[in-house]
Amino acid sequence: MRISELSAASGVAIPTIKYYLREGLLPAGEQTSATRARYGEDHLRRLRLIRALLEVGRLPIASIRRVIEAVDDKTLSLHHVLGTAQYAIAPPVEPDASGQDWAEACARADALIEELGWRIDPAAPTRQELAQVILTLVRLGMPADGEALLPYASTALNLVTEHEMRVIPVDGPREAAVEALVLGTVLHGRVLDIMRRLAHESVSARIFADTRTDTSDDTSDGTGPPG
């Protein structure tokens, strides 16, 4: 297809496509004349991935380039490619790494991962994210031991093995797998967070909706002053 058709099929404007071509994010089309090139399904798939990284992953162009390079490097395993994308879209950690507290929180995070027996790269930024939230819990006097945190680990592992990894298309082009991972990580993460807060409301409604801390008449219309 021509660039105009690629634009129509992808929903990406022609000047933006030309920008991606100049930046090397999109490989050149097959030159059919001095001023024309032909594009194919690969280009369309690549544009979908760029759009997912940009609009949903909210990545800057430099980070998108690193993900694309990993997708293109056929010596890398799919695990490595998915990891590159996942680390790129992770929220930046600004560790309050000024003291002993931070070192202890890091040790706790590592110990928790060890206890779970999960295979996590020693340099994974996700370890620092976990240490940061453990540090915040400790500072606010909330429990941050295994008993408090392991229910979240088992909930997440169950969701990932029973559902999420099954919907990643691993047998097709790598672009499709990376796109599914990025969209799934961000958007389904949002879905899970929303469902959790909806569940809080629903469960709270069943348990507490009719409890009041005073002894006022529950049949009052609630418009009167308290007490």
Place this chain on the structure above:
Amino acid sequence: MRISELSAASGVAIPTIKYYLREGLLPAGEQTSATRARYGEDHLRRLRLIRALLEVGRLPIASIRRVIEAVDDKTLSLHHVLGTAQYAIAPPVEPDASGQDWAEACARADALIEELGWRIDPAAPTRQELAQVILTLVRLGMPADGEALLPYASTALNLVTEHEMRVIPVDGPREAAVEALVLGTVLHGRVLDIMRRLAHESVSARIFADTRTDTSDDTSDGTGPPG
């Protein structure tokens, strides 16, 4: 205790405590002389709650005041008070409410909640959050039907009923329940998101770490050029 002791016990600076007193977020202490007042456990608990709403919930003072007013209004059920806090800390939705798409996404969100049989206020902002993410999924060509989203609902409901609602202290002062809800919603939400991404990495390592899309020798040291 005196204001200096309240400051030491709470970790909140004296000028900040005075600011909360002026703003009415913290009730006045018991006046013991023209220039001195005595403070108690209630003040300490209130300061903890303000700090949680401010530092973890990231609420502006006006929103904190609304939550505090609900805590103080003894005619409101605990469910109502928890809901006020939960809605206040929810991320703002900026719905792309320009067309038919948005109306359809809202209808889908409502239908999903109806199908779940959850008790959710018709005006809950969480409904709009759900509609917004459904709209994004649809626009990106991802499944957004019950089959795709119900696993997140059942995962969340299980976590909330089996674990989260059990750690809310509902028999003590309302401040403590609201503080636990706010800290739990934000910080445990972050824990769940991090655990989910760690689980992705671990499961991906087990499944894909040794797969490559070309047929290169797996025993190579990986430093050579591809192909």
